[in-house]
Amino acid sequence: EPVLMCRSNNYPKGFYCSWHLPTPTYIPNSFNITVIHGTKEMVCEKDVFPKNRCHIRYLQLFSTVKYKVTLTVTNALGKNSTTLTFDEFAIVKPDPPESVVAKPVPNNPRRLEVSWQNPSSWPDPESFPLKFFLRYRPLILDQWQHVELSDGTSHTITDAYAGKEYIIQVAAKDNDIGTWSDWSVAVHATPWTEEPKHLTTEAQVT
Secondary structure, three states: OOEEEEEEOOOOOEEEEEEEOOOOOOOOOEEEEEEEEOOEEEOOEEOOOOOOEEEEEOOOOOOOOOEEEEEEEEEOOEEEEEEEEEOOHHHEOOOOOEEEEEEEEOOEEEEEEEEEEOOOOOOOOOOOOEEEEEEEEEOOOOOOEEEEEOOOOEEEEOOOOOOOOEEEEEEEEEOOOOOOOOOOOOEEEOOOOOOOOOOOOOOOOO
């Protein structure tokens, strides 16, 4: 049975569906996808790359009518299909935040300044704001600490262990609907440490 997945990473513009076969068949396959919204069939525009993906534009926002997407695979052995039915809101999942940067704060051995940018694929953060989830831990520990932020694209960690290297990641979610993005690329930073003072001792002259 083919594997089908649909997701909106650029809400409210539309969503995309992608598909693959769980195991290779080594014979030619043709894929046909149909998208029904209520009684209306919608066009799923196929991507040039990757070939196993197509896009649907939302024609009507905030609809309570479910979408029904059916993928049919045909080859010499026969035909197989799989169907997904979902609400517009349920498949909203932004891409991860971008350009994550973490820096030490001068003269603050327990602080790290973290900043990031909205995912570039998210078209209208003014009308559809994102909230963020930050996780961080020193490399010497396995347990993450978490902070959820309702707005803004920066946060100052105030409880870092002095002198320890930290790993930091950020995720994003629409304020009201959908699910959290995957984690961003991990960044590393170490809090500010004071330069050791060089002690000089005078040799006694005998």
